Structure formats: structure tokens, C-alpha cells
Amino acid sequence: MEGDSIVIKRQLAVVYIDVNKILFYVKDTKNNLSLNLPLDVVSDLEVVARDKFDQLIDSFFQMDGLRNMGFDIILVFSQGITFEKDFATDTIKAEHEGIQKFLDMVPFEDVLSNTYKINKKTKVVAVNRNLYDILRQALERNKAYVTMAVSMAVLIEINPEFSSNFNLALIVAKADSLKQYGLVDISEGSLEREHKNSIGIKKKDMRLYMLLGIFALLFIILLVLMYVTFFSSPKVNKNPVTLPKTSVIPDVVNETMPVASESGELSSSSSLLKSTSSSLLKSL
Secondary structure (H helix, E strand, O other), rough: OOOOOOOOOOEEEEEEEEEOEEEEEEEEOOOOOEEEEOOEEEOOOOEOOOHHHHHHHHHOOOOOOOOOOOEEEEEEEEEOEEEEEOOOOOOOHHHHHHHHHHHHHHOOEEEEEEEEEOEEEEEEEEEHHHHHHHHHHHHHHOOOOOOOOHHHHHHHHHHHHHHOOHHHHHHHHHHHHHHHOOOOOOOOOOOOOOOOOOOOOOEEEEEHHHHHHHHHHHHHHHHHHHHHHHOOOOOOOOOOOOOOOOOOOOOOOOOOOOOHHHEEEEEEHHHHHHHHHHHHHHHH
């Protein structure tokens, strides 16, 4: 009938993403399929070729048994995909600082993370946000909607059975009890809120704020230098300068008497002899 819409019943499925492959399990059909991820598509936990990645996912859902079907997806990140660390510190401040340092070391620009209290310790799990977004969008384009995203590291912590028995069917069976351990809060197959790092700011935002702060500081310094150089006049000292009083003492010039010549000295000796002989005569 015209105007009627066909409602496709969604089947519960698990998408397990590993370093170089994706495993796909459908509850009702019990199909367990695998999709390899070449290095020229996904490398170092980054999607390096978005077009090729989308083509791989689209082609995968065109397989028999998946075509024209809808799915509710439990997305599971392997331990090879996530970064994790346990904290058992005494104080909240020390734990907070430790978590922040750990998240800063995760080598992605955008990090999706969550913190769990398990067995008297705090467990932090982080994953590449960009990888999650690209995968989620590719799945939704093929009517596969992520309803839960969890990490295998947390599943092993809460239930040792997951470490000894890698079975995607077991994840489906325990789906209801796993919701509280989600990596993100999801509503209607879309991201409801974004888990950021422990201080609530994404790494990219932190870098942006730091650069803006440095730019503002340099701009202020430039304004100060311009003001000092062009607008600030030198200060004039209005108080008269008093010089210290000093007495002027003239320099005494020593005059040098001319030295008599040799003939002069002889004449003086002759005069002295005459004067002496004259005195002797008078005395006689």
C-alpha cells in the first residue's frame, strides 16, 4: 500500500575491533564473520585512508545474510586498541594528577576515555576518538547502530570468564549487565555526551587555549614596547641641580733661574780676591 513504510527489525550483533581486523557476530543467525583491515587503511590505530575504510565496511554489509538488515551493535574494543592503566593511590588529588598524566601520554589528538572503580582500584581506559567516530558513522550508514561501546580490558576485569573464553556470544548473553561499563553514554545509536580527559577538556582544546594564551601575552608585550618607544616622553627633573662648592687654587709656577756661564763664574772669583786683599791692607 502506498504510504506504508517497511519496518526492519534490528538484530543484536557484536562488532569486535582489533588492530588489523573486525569480527562480526549476529545473535539470531549465529554468524561469526571477519573483515581484515590492511595497513594502507588502518595503521597505528589510525584510519589513514577514509575512503577505502568506508568501502570495506559498505562491501562487508552487502554480503549474503547482512544485506537489507538492521542491527543493534555492541561495539567492543580489543586490548590492542585501547590504552589502560590502574591506579591505587591514597588521595583523590594524587589519583587525579596520575590520571591526567596518563591521558596526556595517549598518542591521539582526541581521546575517548572513561574511569571505572573495580576491585578497590581505579581503572582508566582510553581509545582514539577519531577511530571510534569513523567506525560508528560507517556502521550507521549501513543500518548498524551502536547501542553500547565497551573495552575488552574492562570486561576481563569484571568477569574472568572473558579472559579464558573469547566468545562474542558470551558478550551478547551478558549485554544487559555490561551497560554500566560503557566507554561512552549512547542514546538512539548516537553519542549523547563526550567523555573528555579528567579535567573535562579535550587535548586539542588544551593546545588551542595554550596557543591563545601565548599569543595574548606576546601581544601585550608588543603594546608595552610600542608605548614606551613612541608615546612615552622622557621625564624632566624639575628640581635644580646643585653642584658641590669647590675652591679654585692656582697652580704655582716654579721659575727656573738662569745658570751662569763659565766666564761669569771666573769673574766672580776675581772680584772676591780683590775684596779680600783690600780688607787685609786696611787692617795693617
